[in-house]
Amino acid sequence: MNREHFGMSAATILLAALIYFVADLDKILAILVPALFHELGHVFTLRLLGLRISGFRAELKGLCIRYSGYTGALGHALAAAAGPLWGLIYAMAASLLASRYGSTWLELSAGVSLLLSLFNLLPALPLDGGRILYALSSPFFGEAAANKLVNISSLTVGTALLILGIYLMFKGCGLALALAAVWLLAYTGTEHRAFRPREII
């Protein structure tokens, strides 16, 4: 695979640099390693289904894996579900290893992987859950109706998260969830129009 297959948007580079500068390396790794497992889940499943991966691009909304080929709705749903599934397997494995060897880093990365996987299973579009919902509903209702369904679901989830995030913010728990909700809502809008088969973090 040549270099053109890997891309990174400028904003992502700056954000990565900022996080790299500010955060502790062990915390960064506790997020990167579960994220890597998540993506490997997508990649292996895509390969297993005989799809061709044409490139990766890191964007602010996550890592996009471009792939081509057709395997049917179930295949797309499986490919989307594989990321969170691998994440959950990683979380379980890391947690078991942590309890055996007493590593706080493994405990942390297990928790991160668990949260990451559950968040990704939310039925909202830039996330894997939204893709699963689309892939599974399109054969029944047709693509237009499936698009509509996913849009409604995405907006509902995003709005609910935003309300919860703002509530937590006023409760003195910080901006974290509210920011995640804004991120979700921002990308829900850009995603639904041209729904191309590709996977994200």
Next chain:
Amino acid sequence: MREYKIYLISVLFVCLTAVKLCFPSVPARLRQESADILYSGMEYSQAIQAMGRSLAHGQLDSQLVQVLEYISPDGSPRASGAIQAEERPDRSTLVENPDAQSAEEESSPLDDARLSEQKLPDRVSAALPHLPFEYTKPAIGTVSSGFGYREDPLDGEAAFHYGTDIAAHSGDSVLAFADGTVAAAGTDEGYGNYYIIDHPEGVSTLYAHLSEFVVREGQEVEKGQLIGYVGQSGKATGPHLHFELICQGNYLNPEYYI
């Protein structure tokens, strides 16, 4: 990705590494400030770590219940933060016996307590001084192991038990004995997660084997305030609260006060 981009990114990261290594206070300050904005000082990583830990033990449901309790409208703002103080505080002010810190080179705030468990029952008082403040029972449950000599449940040897064990369920609330200040919140091999709270008139209380912390070191607590949850961290054969009551450096029998 184009060649020049890769060079630019490499240079950027090398520069950042250099600054990070040469001026570690800069990222540390930024980290503190961003944590204040994003988490308002909440220890999210501790909470996430607790989730990761409980996954293998099948206790995730109780973790989630705690998270829900804590984000519920009447939940305490730090109820499930699983907050742990990293440094161990100095306990020497608590027990004013200078010989306590003798031969052991390792200095832990609990050393004197541990030493005393072996051979210093002379710091134990059978007195029943009147405590000049109101107090409450720190956990609901029955006394499973009292104050005094007993057979050690772990190694079978006779040892003095400096506190009272209250049998309770994992996750039950642990309450502050009386008004005071959290003098120590830490983790110890034997005591597991523990708190030491200083009360007026030279009285202190110790709460051990907690599953989770709720309040922080230095924080003022009121009588009956939720400070943590029962667990079996450290050396314990089951979930219980190990409670010690220390007055002017002498261990009192807590059973008379709870």
